[in-house]
Amino acid sequence: MTILVTGARGNVARALVGQLLDGGHEVRAAGRDPGGARLPGGVEVVAADLARPESWDAALDGVTKAFLYAGTAGLDGFLSRASGLTQVVLLSALGADPASDDAITRAHGEAEQAVRDSGIPWTFLRPGGFAANRLLWARSVRDGVVRDPFPDSHSALIHEADIAAVAACALTSSGHLGAAYALTGPESLTVRQQASVLGRVAGRPVRVETQDLDDYRRELTAAFEARGLGSVGSAEVIEARIRRLAALVDRPQPTTQTVREVTGRPARGFAEWAADHAGDFS
Numbered sequence: 308m309t310i311l312v313t314g315a316r317g318n319v320a321r322a323l324v325g326q327l328l329d330g331g332h333e334v335r336a337a338g339r340d341p342g343g344a345r346l347p348g349g350v351e352v353v354a355a356d357l358a359r360p361e362s363w364d365a366a367l368d369g370v371t372k373a374f375l376y377a378g379t380a381g382l383d384g385f386l387s388r389a390s391g392l393t394q395v396v397l398l399s400a401l402g403a404d405p406a407s408d409d410a411i412t413r414a415h416g417e418a419e420q421a422v423r424d425s426g427i428p429w430t431f432l433r434p435g436g437f438a439a440n441r442l443l444w445a446r447s448v449r450d451g452v453v454r455d456p457f458p459d460s461h462s463a464l465i466h467e468a469d470i471a472a473v474a475a476c477a478l479t480s481s482g483h484l485g486a487a488y489a490l491t492g493p494e495s496l497t498v499r500q501q502a503s504v505l506g507r508v509a510g511r512p513v514r515v516e517t518q519d520l521d522d523y524r525r526e527l528t529a530a531f532e533a534r535g536l537g538s539v540g541s542a543e544v545i546e547a548r549i550r551r552l553a554a555l556v557d558r559p560q561p562t563t564q565t566v567r568e569v570t571g572r573p574a575r576g577f578a579e580w581a582a583d584h585a586g587d588f589s
């Protein structure tokens with residue numbers, strides 16, 4: 308049984324490939340630029356772009372299950388070619404809803420709907436904010452000043468390894484079909500608290516300054532474009548993100564126990580994520 312993991316360069320996909328290999332499973336990693344994916348040695352890698360039908364056969368040949376990203380152009384067409392799969396695990400987002408006014412939850416809800424419509428048995432992973440978003444602060448932490456428009460905004464950031472661990476369980480054990488897992492980290496921390504954790508890892512104090520919203524918009528747009536995610540960085544999505552951050556000022560984000568319930572081990576805290584990525588911040 309070969310499991311296809313698409314989006315090989317992605318934080319979650321890379322962690323998932325490693326965990327599936329460690330568990331002795333047959334994995335095929337697929338990405339638009341598989342050479343740039345920094346994958347574990349020994350994994351089968353194919354070049355595939357879900358927006359390019361000519362690349363689908365190489366990805367799907369002999370595969371029974373697949374891990375897919377919701378934000379991927381070409382998802383609908385790929386799903387119709389992949390109708391023989393016995394399971395798709397879709398990386399979606401907390402609150403996904405095709406009828407939502409919020410551009411982020413609506414886009415993820417539409418991707419979930421496409422998977423439902425495909426008739427392929429599914430499992431949806433619905434994480435909240437990723438701890439990996441803080442990699443955008445790497446240079447700021449090294450410089451000792453983090454700039455953010457909402458320093459007192461909370462988030463219960465989740466480690467990409469925990470999302471991958473839930474995905475690995477869903478793909479390799481029974482009882483996960485039709486489940487939509489809401490996933491968060493174990494604790495809600497403000498931007499100031501997160502910066503302080505990263506400062507400890509970097510071995511230097513980190514100050515937080517309130518950032519002008521237009522600066523923030525420009526920075527986020529540039530960061531998305533640099534990662535080839537121009538559509539994710541659309542103005543509507545950025546405004547949705549700003550509204551969410553503002554809504555969580557001085558309000559802890561509720562956490563879920565789903566990582567523990569599915570994997571049997573507690574979700575990793577932000578300090579553990581920071582330690583795992585210490586090299587990026589120091």
Ligand SMILES: NC(=O)c1ccc[n+]([C@@H]2O[C@H](COP(=O)([O-])OP(=O)(O)OC[C@H]3O[C@@H](n4cnc5c(N)ncnc54)[C@H](OP(=O)(O)O)[C@@H]3O)[C@@H](O)[C@H]2O)c1
Nearest residue numbers: 314315316317318319338339356357358378400435436437
């Ligand atoms: N960041 C958050 O706080 C957050 C919160 C909730 C949900 N999410 C979801 O998680 C995603 C980010 O996950 P991540 O951090 O693991 O990924 P990432 O590092 O941002 O990379 C995005 C992935 O999308 C894949 N992709 C995009 N277009 C594709 C296409 N046409 N064909 C094949 N693959 C394509 C890329 O694959 P390649 O290897 O081919 O480039 C890449 O792996 C977001 O897009 C969102 O849907 C994020």
